Amino acid sequence: MTEIKVLKFGGTSVGNVGRIRHVAGVVADACAHGKVIVVVSAMGGTTDYLTRLARQCSKTPRKRELDLLLSTGEQVSIALTAMTLSDLGIEAKSLTGQQVGIFTESKHTNARIVEIKEDVLRKHLADNDALIVAGFQGVNAAGDVTTLGRGGSDTTAVALAAQIKAIECDIYTDVDGIYTADPRIVPDAALLDRVSYNEVLEMARLGAKVIHSRAVELARVYSVNLRIRNTFKPDHQGTLITGGDMEIFRSISAVAVDKNQAAIAIMNVPDQPGIAGKVARALADESIGLDMIMQSFHPTSGHNSITFTVHEEALDDTIRVMNSLKTELGASDVQTDSDCAKVSLIGAGLMEQPDIPARLFDALGQAGINIKLISSSEVKISCIVNREDAVAAAQAIHKAFELEKLDQPR
Amino acid sequence: MTEIKVLKFGGTSVGNVGRIRHVAGVVADACAHGKVIVVVSAMGGTTDYLTRLARQCSKTPRKRELDLLLSTGEQVSIALTAMTLSDLGIEAKSLTGQQVGIFTESKHTNARIVEIKEDVLRKHLADNDALIVAGFQGVNAAGDVTTLGRGGSDTTAVALAAQIKAIECDIYTDVDGIYTADPRIVPDAALLDRVSYNEVLEMARLGAKVIHSRAVELARVYSVNLRIRNTFKPDHQGTLITGGDMEIFRSISAVAVDKNQAAIAIMNVPDQPGIAGKVARALADESIGLDMIMQSFHPTSGHNSITFTVHEEALDDTIRVMNSLKTELGASDVQTDSDCAKVSLIGAGLMEQPDIPARLFDALGQAGINIKLISSSEVKISCIVNREDAVAAAQAIHKAFELEKLDQPR
Numbered sequence: 031m032t033e034i035k036v037l038k039f040g041g042t043s044v045g046n047v048g049r050i051r052h053v054a055g056v057v058a059d060a061c062a063h064g065k066v067i068v069v070v071s072a073m074g075g076t077t078d079y080l081t082r083l084a085r086q087c088s089k090t091p092r093k094r095e096l097d098l099l100l101s102t103g104e105q106v107s108i109a110l111t112a113m114t115l116s117d118l119g120i121e122a123k124s125l126t127g128q129q130v131g132i133f134t135e136s137k138h139t140n141a142r143i144v145e146i147k148e149d150v151l152r153k154h155l156a157d158n159d160a161l162i163v164a165g166f167q168g169v170n171a172a173g174d175v176t177t178l179g180r181g182g183s184d185t186t187a188v189a190l191a192a193q194i195k196a197i198e199c200d201i202y203t204d205v206d207g208i209y210t211a212d213p214r215i216v217p218d219a220a221l222l223d224r225v226s227y228n229e230v231l232e233m234a235r236l237g238a239k240v241i242h243s244r245a246v247e248l249a250r251v252y253s254v255n256l257r258i259r260n261t262f263k264p265d266h267q268g269t270l271i272t273g274g275d276m277e278i279f280r281s282i283s284a285v286a287v288d289k290n291q292a293a294i295a296i297m298n299v300p301d302q303p304g305i306a307g308k309v310a311r312a313l314a315d316e317s318i319g320l321d322m323i324m325q326s327f328h329p330t331s332g333h334n335s336i337t338f339t340v341h342e343e344a345l346d347d348t349i350r351v352m353n354s355l356k357t358e359l360g361a362s363d364v365q366t367d368s369d370c371a372k373v374s375l376i377g378a379g380l381m382e383q384p385d386i387p388a389r390l391f392d393a394l395g396q397a398g399i400n401i402k403l404i405s406s407s408e409v410k411i412s413c414i415v416n417r418e419d420a421v422a423a424a425q426a427i428h429k430a431f432e433l434e435k436l437d438q439p440r
Numbered sequence: 441m442t443e444i445k446v447l448k449f450g451g452t453s454v455g456n457v458g459r460i461r462h463v464a465g466v467v468a469d470a471c472a473h474g475k476v477i478v479v480v481s482a483m484g485g486t487t488d489y490l491t492r493l494a495r496q497c498s499k500t501p502r503k504r505e506l507d508l509l510l511s512t513g514e515q516v517s518i519a520l521t522a523m524t525l526s527d528l529g530i531e532a533k534s535l536t537g538q539q540v541g542i543f544t545e546s547k548h549t550n551a552r553i554v555e556i557k558e559d560v561l562r563k564h565l566a567d568n569d570a571l572i573v574a575g576f577q578g579v580n581a582a583g584d585v586t587t588l589g590r591g592g593s594d595t596t597a598v599a600l601a602a603q604i605k606a607i608e609c610d611i612y613t614d615v616d617g618i619y620t621a622d623p624r625i626v627p628d629a630a631l632l633d634r635v636s637y638n639e640v641l642e643m644a645r646l647g648a649k650v651i652h653s654r655a656v657e658l659a660r661v662y663s664v665n666l667r668i669r670n671t672f673k674p675d676h677q678g679t680l681i682t683g684g685d686m687e688i689f690r691s692i693s694a695v696a697v698d699k700n701q702a703a704i705a706i707m708n709v710p711d712q713p714g715i716a717g718k719v720a721r722a723l724a725d726e727s728i729g730l731d732m733i734m735q736s737f738h739p740t741s742g743h744n745s746i747t748f749t750v751h752e753e754a755l756d757d758t759i760r761v762m763n764s765l766k767t768e769l770g771a772s773d774v775q776t777d778s779d780c781a782k783v784s785l786i787g788a789g790l791m792e793q794p795d796i797p798a799r800l801f802d803a804l805g806q807a808g809i810n811i812k813l814i815s816s817s818e819v820k821i822s823c824i825v826n827r828e829d830a831v832a833a834a835q836a837i838h839k840a841f842e843l844e845k846l847d848q849p850r
Contacts (some may be wrong), residue, residue, distance in 0.1 A: 047496040083520060086457040091523040095534055102512035109509035110493060113501040124505055128538070129583055173539055401587035 033064035036199040038187035043261040045074035054114040066160045069187040072103025093138035097177045104164035112162045122160040127167035127207035134168035144192040169390040181242020192252035202261040207269030210433035220432040236286035236374040282377035290342040291370035298362035300334040318344045322405040371420035373413040393430035443474035445607040448597035453671040455484035464524040476570045478506045482513025503548035507587045509607035514574035532570040534617035537577035544578035550589035556603040577790040591652025602662035604767040612671040617679030621695040628844040646696035646784040692787035700752040701780040708743040708772035728754045784822040803840035
């Protein structure tokens with residue numbers, strides 16, 4: 031059987047005709063090695079423009095119509111990409127989500143993929159060198175166009191790769207791959223050549239923006255080899271995201287920074303079961319995402335304090351919810367701290383080595399950085415610090431664990 | 441059975457969000473009287489923009505890809521129109537050509553409609569007040585998106601009206617209806633309240649641009665009542681295009697002007713059969729449309745002259761073709777006259793009254809206008825005059841036949 035590869039190009043990569051030509055060149059090169067399925071996003075800016083048009087037409091646009099509207103963005107990209115490839119002598123065919131048989135749930139604007147018609151895909155693939163598939167979109171059982179929501183095009187690419195058992199799914203973007211830290215924050219951050227699904231999921235949750243968690247989770251379930259690489263440096267190998275939990279090939283992999291945190295403390299609540307549950311439920315009812323949560327017990331008073339962090343934007347809503355809950359909880363006070371950044375150390379094998387937390391806290395202490403809150407899991411340790419200390423904290427941790435050396439082949 | 445009406449809005453009518461809101465108001469009013477099928481074109485300028493993008497990507501874009509690309513224009517319009525209508529409390533649903541089941545020939549960029557799935561249409565119509573259907577597009581048996589070529593959206597509207605047996609198909613545009621002459625040329629031209637299919641077809645062939653002949657021909661075959669009306673004057677009744685050949689309700693209906701004509705004369709060809717056929721075949725092989733053609737016989741010499749007109753843009757190609765044919769035809773000379781305009785008088789009953797040609801030529805003579813060529817058919821008389829005389833000729837004819845009085849109810 032011919033080798034099949036899936037290549038996905040985001041909106042920046044197909045942002046204008048010149049870039050589409052460049053993408054066509056990258057695809058043509060890949061065609062020399064086997065069949066290729068190309069997933070493209072809408073040209074950069076298109077989705078925002080269409081959304082603006084819709085909001086001008088209706089304050090609350092019908093979601094069915096919004097999906098049909100937004101899906102035109104990818105339809106334009108696939109047609110332009112396919113005709114450009116034809117000019118290069120590649121037998122290329124564009125396919126909308128409906129044409130390729132990507133069936134989704136019936137709900138609009140955030141549908142999940144239910145099924146991909148493999149026979150349809152294989153039939154089109156037999157007749158062509160490259161299929162150019164619209165990302166972000168599908169069709170539901172009623173024949174209505176649906177969209178997949180955030181991270182949709184990445185998800186389309188991984189789903190196609192999973193269905194067709196592609197040897198690899200390459201996500202082309204405008205960065206070189208996944209780094210040990212954001213290079214804008216830590217200049218000597220190292221590019222990772224290989225990283226596990228779980229590590230990437232932790233990085234994404236902790237604020238690193240390279241690929242959407244949803245696509246990575248799908249890749250993990252179907253064991254799809256994902257590669258993040260730079261559209262404009264096609265010779266670079268980028269970062270391969272793959273399995274690796276069972277062989278833990280690295281104890282520390284990256285530092286992540288999220289500068290938009292806020293902390294809330296509910297002081298002196300009675301030490302009774304169900305308090306944390308009430309807090310979490312009240313936040314969930316208002317669709318406020320809870321990030322870190324800690325509970326501390328004061329044996330002498332028989333009272334607890336509950337401290338948690340939320341995204342800075344949700345702080346006002348959170349204060350409102352907590353104030354209305356104060357009496358029910360029997361709390362003395364609700365305190366807030368909006369000057370918070372979260373700096374996290376991520377590693378699949380991090381908790382195996384007890385000296386890692388010690389080295390981390392030492393590094394911050396020597397840099398004169400005060401730690402406000404600490405939270406840890408099997409794969410990360412997060413510290414809340416003042417926002418102005420975030421960059422220095424990331425640099426100190428990166429240096430302490432010599433992450434700049436991680437680019438060396440293992 | 442509920443009354444069903446088809447309303448079609450062109451690109452200018454949906455050119456921006458404000459106009460889409462206006463269109464939604466017109467549709468909402470129509471919904472008060474029964475079910476409505478709305479056909480919309482792409483927002484003005486969109487198709488040109490997309491075509492430009494395609495040409496930048498490929499000198500000769502694949503037609504399949506071009507169709508998928510262009511079809512997004514109408515897809516955007518239907519989604520925006522449907523969501524705007526929903527805001528007005530109208531149960532509206534957008535449908536692409538594929539979703540409404542408009543099946544076409546397999547060929548791209550200029551496909552003809554083969555079938556419309558009436559059961560699909562009726563099912564959607566049962567659940568909604570208004571269906572918003574993408575004009576200009578369909579789907580072929582392979583599931584590929586096709587487009588219908590020039591006049592495509594008008595054709596979509598008429599085809600839907602024919603299939604569903606709508607009581608009327610209203611073509612909303614930026615003029616008030618069909619006039620006895622172009623009001624920019626003849627200021628006191630009268631708006632016709634009723635006109636026959638054949639008269640409109642003649643007007644279109646003779647240079648009047650209101651609705652594409654293709655849509656009118658389809659309307660004639662299926663006896664669809666077509667109404668041309670102004671989007672921005674929804675209270676005006678415009679012009680109804682309907683049957684009437686058997687009852688001839690007017691002998692003269694309009695004056696049409698086409699300023700871009702050129703005449704070619706093949707001089708002194710032998711009086712043998714097949715000469716005109718060779719000329720017409722040679723032009724057809726080069727896709728040059730032949731307009732008027734006349735053959736004059738000179739008994740004393742035993743030679744003919746063949747004179748014909750073409751669109752001015754085709755003149756250079758025509759001269760090339762005719763020069764290469766000169767020897768084969770045995771012609772002495774090829775003469776050309778690029779300074780030509782065609783002024784035509786149109787009327788379903790025109791040739792019934794012998795004084796009409798006389799009055800026509802008299803009117804031009806009294807206006808001091810020289811007639812270069814004359815051609816007539818059952819429903820029109822065309823005169824070729826110098827381009828600079830075209831407007832005066834149209835005005836003289838319009839006056840001579842008192843066409844400004846045609847707006848009076850009959």
